[in-house]
Amino acid sequence: MKRMLGKRGLSSLVSLLVLVVLVFFLSRLTGDPTSLYLPVDASETMRENFRAIHGLNDPVIVQFWHYVTDLVRLDFGDSLRKARPAIDVVLEAFTWTLQLAFITMLLVTIAAITVGSIAAFHVGTWFDRVASVLSLIGASAPDFWIAIVGIVLFSVHLGWLPTSGTGSAAHWILPVAVLFIRPFGLILQIVRGSMINALGSAYVKTARAKGVKNRPIVFVHALRNAMLPVITVIGDQAAALLNGAVVVETIFGFPGIGKLMIDSILQRDFNVILAAIMVTAIAIFVMNLLIDIFYAVLDPRIRT
The missing domain is CATH 1.10.3720.10 (MetI-like)
Known part of the structure; x- marks a missing residue:
């Protein structure tokens, strides 16, 4: 029974990793959040500062690497909408x-x-x-x-x-x-x-x-x-x-x-x-x- 549960646990871990990769990259396809969280007349400098603060100005691969390294430490980042973990x-x-x-x-x-x-x-x-x-x-x-x-x-x-x-x-x-x-x-x-x-x-x-x-x-x-x-x-x-x-x-x-x-x-x-x-x-x-x-x-x- 331990062997069966071990196999199920390993397959679940692999599925979870695949899910993280898919959701991360697909979510980025929805667009730039700066247009939602900044005023319409916000300057480009304000937009760049917003992206820099939230790590959105890096290439997507770099963003993913930062997310994974934070995830290993059980750090899921902060909510853009509520400014909370x-x-x-x-x-x-x-x-x-x-x-x-x-x-x-x-x-x-x-x-x-x-x-x-x-x-x-x-x-x-x-x-x-x-x-x-x-x-x-x-x-x-x-x-x-x-x-x-x-x-x-x-x-x-x-x-x-x-x-x-x-x-x-x-x-x-x-x-x-x-x-x-x-x-x-x-x-x-x-x-x-x-x-x-x-x-x-x-x-x-x-x-x-x-x-x-x-x-x-x-x-x-x-x-x-x-x-x-x-x-x-x-x-x-x-x-x-x-x-x-x-x-x-x-x-x-x-x-x-x-x-x-x-x-x-x-x-x-x-x-x-x-x-x-x-x-x-x-x-x-x-x-x-x-x-x-x-x-x-x-x-x-x-x-x-």
Whole structure:
């Protein structure tokens, strides 16, 4: 198992290095930030001073070398927009996204596993049909459309919920609800299909023959063996949320990593863009390692 985790860690490090190179050079293609941070009538001397202060007057290769050497010392540079360390700006936004993703995925996982398992146990019944229809609708509905409809219905017409911000628990309801729908539909489909196969297996028939009750059969015997493909989908959906629910965060004015990336790209805040990509990538790599560990716990054959 250590060998497997070592290989995954090494491949993640290589991917991270490639990502840094790509993002660094691509971000420079967005243009010169001096036109955004200096007045229109700024003199060329002021522009040169601005570039010199922020290291933008060097060739791109030299800028990259300086960035890498600073990165080795865990120095991500300062934000052009906020005049603060870029890593502080990113971690502040990432904390909001992490909370949003955790709450959403916790609710999604509990609901999808419960509903999917019950639907598989009662396959062909009205409950199974309703669950299947809801999962297809949820997996197909676009997030931006659901978010706009939610704002129009619950905020504008009914006045029950605020449209943006994070001031109270009510501000979280719409973003969590919108982000809940798609992963719930996808995970529900996988849980239902895996559980149908598991419930039809020989060991479940043996357990029933021994008089084991339905609840232990569904949620102990069958569910553990059906969890491998489910964990993969849960990990993918959680990574998608950590990557920044860009559309949802932007629509609801949620101060997360996705909104920060969009704002930083538009304002050419290079250091914040790179720091945001780095933090998000590391979080996703760590999550993938945790998924591998869960795999090994559920299926001992993977450990070798």
